[in-house]
Amino acid sequence: MKFSKRTAFFLGSMIIISFLFSNIFSTSNVDPKLIFTEKYFDIGDKVNNLIWFVQITDIHISIFRDPSRITQFKDFCLRTIDAIKPITVLASGDLTDAKTKDQVGSTQIEKEWQYYRDILRETQIQNKTLWLDIRGNHDSFNVVDQHSKNNFFTNYSIQGKLFPRSYMYQIKKDNATYSFVAIDACLDPGPKRPFNFVGILDKQEIDHIYEMMKVLKTSSNYTIWFGHFPTSCILTHGEESVRDIIGKDRNGLVYLCGHLHKMGGLVPSMYTLQNAGFLELELGDWKDNRMYRILAIDHGIFSFIDVEMNEWPVVLITNPKNALFINPQRENVDSIRTSHFIRILAFSLADITSVKVKVNKENWLHCRHVSGPLFVVPWNPHLYFDGLHDIQVFVKDKEGRTRIINQHFSLDGTQLSFNIMPKILLSSNANVMFRMMFTIMVIISIGPLLFVRYLYDLLKVGRMSKLKRNQSIWKLWIRKLCLLSTIDRIFWPLVLYPLYLCVGPWSIGYIIEEHIGVIFAWGIYIRGSFLPGSFTYVYGFIQLVTFQVPLILILAHGVDQRYQYSILKPGRKRSMLNMVCAQLPFLILIFVQLEMAYFFWLAYGTLAFVLGPLRTWSIFVALALWHQTLTFPISCVGSKSITRIT
Ligand SMILES: *[C@@H]1O[C@H](CO)[C@@H](O)[C@H](O)[C@H]1NC(C)=O
Ligand SMILES: *[C@@H]1O[C@H](CO)[C@@H](O)[C@H](O)[C@H]1NC(C)=O
Numbered sequence: 001m002k003f004s005k006r007t008a009f010f011l012g013s014m015i016i017i018s019f020l021f022s023n024i025f026s027t028s029n030v031d032p033k034l035i036f037t038e039k040y041f042d043i044g045d046k047v048n049n050l051i052w053f054v055q056i057t058d059i060h061i062s063i064f065r066d067p068s069r070i071t072q073f074k075d076f077c078l079r080t081i082d083a084i085k086p087i088t089v090l091a092s093g094d095l096t097d098a099k100t101k102d103q104v105g106s107t108q109i110e111k112e113w114q115y116y117r118d119i120l121r122e123t124q125i126q127n128k129t130l131w132l133d134i135r136g137n138h139d140s141f142n143v144v145d146q147h148s149k150n151n152f153f154t155n156y157s158i159q160g161k162l163f164p165r166s167y168m169y170q171i172k173k174d175n176a177t178y179s180f181v182a183i184d185a186c187l188d189p190g191p192k193r194p195f196n197f198v199g200i201l202d203k204q205e206i207d208h209i210y211e212m213m214k215v216l217k218t219s220s221n222y223t224i225w226f227g228h229f230p231t232s233c234i235l236t237h238g239e240e241s242v243r244d245i246i247g248k249d250r251n252g253l254v255y256l257c258g259h260l261h262k263m264g265g266l267v268p269s270m271y272t273l274q275n276a277g278f279l280e281l282e283l284g285d286w287k288d289n290r291m292y293r294i295l296a297i298d299h300g301i302f303s304f305i306d307v308e309m310n311e312w313p314v315v316l317i318t319n320p321k322n323a324l325f326i327n328p329q330r331e332n333v334d335s336i337r338t339s340h341f342i343r344i345l346a347f348s349l350a351d352i353t354s355v356k357v358k359v360n361k362e363n364w365l366h367c368r369h370v371s372g373p374l375f376v377v378p379w380n381p382h383l384y385f386d387g388l389h390d391i392q393v394f395v396k397d398k399e400g401r402t403r404i405i406n407q408h409f410s411l412d413g414t415q416l417s418f419n420i421m422p423k424i425l426l427s428s429n430a431n432v433m434f435r436m437m438f439t440i441m442v443i444i445s446i447g448p449l450l451f452v453r454y455l456y457d458l459l460k461v462g463r464m465s466k467l468k469r470n471q472s473i474w475k476l477w478i479r480k481l482c483l484l485s486t487i488d489r490i491f492w493p494l495v496l497y498p499l500y501l502c503v504g505p506w507s508i509g510y511i512i513e514e515h516i517g518v519i520f521a522w523g524i525y526i527r528g529s530f531l532p533g534s535f536t537y538v539y540g541f542i543q544l545v546t547f548q549v550p551l552i553l554i555l556a557h558g559v560d561q562r563y564q565y566s567i568l569k570p571g572r573k574r575s576m577l578n579m580v581c582a583q584l585p586f587l588i589l590i591f592v593q594l595e596m597a598y599f600f601w602l603a604y605g606t607l608a609f610v611l612g613p614l615r616t617w618s619i620f621v622a623l624a625l626w627h628q629t630l631t632f633p634i635s636c637v638g639s640k641s642i643t644r645i646t
Helices: 005-020 068-084 110-122 203-218 242-247 420-427 430-460 473-485 488-503 535-568 576-610 616-631 640-645
Strands: 050-056 088-092 130-134 167-173 176-183 199-201 222-227 234-236 252-257 271-273 279-282 291-298 301-308 314-319 341-347 352-359 368-371 374-378 388-397 402-410 507-512 515-520 523-526 529-532
Touching (some): 050 068, 068 110, 088 176, 130 167, 130 176, 130 222, 176 203, 203 242, 222 291, 252 301, 279 420, 291 314, 301 314, 314 388, 314 402, 341 352, 352 374, 430 488, 430 535, 473 488, 473 535, 488 616, 507 576, 535 616
Parallel strands (some): 088 130, 199 234, 222 252, 252 279
Antiparallel strands (some): 050 291, 271 279, 291 301, 314 341, 352 388, 368 374, 507 515, 515 523
């Protein structure tokens, strides 16, 4: 998702709504019964019981934008992978951009997939590592099903030929089995953007995941789950959420994902510990931020670091691990408490010449190279049994590049807490939030109108004392709304339009390839399938915020002006400036709506544009209502009591 004012707006709304529903957050106290006591290791200075691997996400290979995305991706497959020598690379979706030149429309572009395939071929990636790729929402834009000619993932990716959807790979090393489970929650059928933002696991896919979990239970020691969508953006068929499912895997250390692009940089470290017992780590994109991630499992303890391209040397402390990511439900913390060595992985383009460690304010200790990227130095963990401590590592390579990293560790279970924003974004449920945002906006759009109409009815029968003239801005606007609500021919369309958005079709058009679909607030019907709505609610929300609410205010003001000039100040001529000012907000509103309708046309084509009550028709509704406002017979305004309100 591209960052825009719109994103910032969602974010703001999501925060507010989330605070209202704070029970969706995880609490950080771990039930002592859940504390993990298996898989104890005596951590020494050997290179055994250690694997490291890499994640990259949201590559967005595009033939229209930013060619360096492609060349630098090739460089990543060559120099970066050669320097790190990961056992596997997880490419977690949005491999290609699949957007048209205007950046609004979307379809699969074969040329982009050819770039992806060719780079992996030319760099002989499969001779160097195990490349595990999976689809993201961009890889399923405009793909009607797996057998569609548009589903290039099957032909051009590395795993797609064997595994069109979710799959598992197991790697055996030093008597341990490491399982990598890829979750494909892409919509099937896959609509064009933007109604492709939230993923779904249908029954078939969930059954498939449960099949794989049988293997995880009997013959695996550690599981790394990964997929494109964060768990907050995955709907599931049935009662269980994707978090419940992953949480059942006692060997599951982490769920790795992408998709949110660090919210355009607003939330740089999007990490959290889910209640279900696993870490969830969103990785910044390759697309604009050129990020990737190095991860390690060292003697059953998981650690990772997010790195920007060309940032060498890269340093990852695997023991003692970063206090923020301690997970006592899945890792045996005793292994760290009784360990004999500090263990560090250091990678660079040139040989590493020096690795030094400093704990708290003590002296620097020189580390010994064991083999590959592993450096160790003996330590005495008993000195650090209480509270939080600092560890600092300095690394230098042969070409003079240096890096210093600093982090906290704790050996007594002291836990740091995650930031609130990542917690909200990863532990909430996007679908519920989006629906709530829409519902609240519908209420805001019609509630006040109905209320003042009710108020007016009371006035008419004289059950309520008349309002006094008052200049306060609130009362002024209440008066305007009151006036508006008495004019049936404007009032009813304004109330019915938001209600229509709740029930009626928003648009009918070519939602996927040559297939006609119907978009409703609650979902999309296409080719006999139903895709439950969730991003649709955001669309409706935006429509109400940018169109409905301003329209009500503009009309209320217009009615009031006309009323004042024709009844209260008859004969007084309106100045030119006054006339222009009165028209201007309406013109801006129409212009904005035209632009949004144009974007809708780019996204879904002419048919959807013409048969589009949501965007296109609303313009005509607005024009008709504005015409009414300028011409309504003054006698339409209810009884005399309103006159006295003023
Ligand atoms: C791997 O390397 C061998 C030679 O070292 C070569 O013959 C083979 O084609 C390579 N495979 C791939 C997938 O690049
Ligand atoms: C992995 O699990 C198997 C049994 O499931 C066990 O025999 C083996 O010791 C385990 N390996 C490690 C390194 O924990």
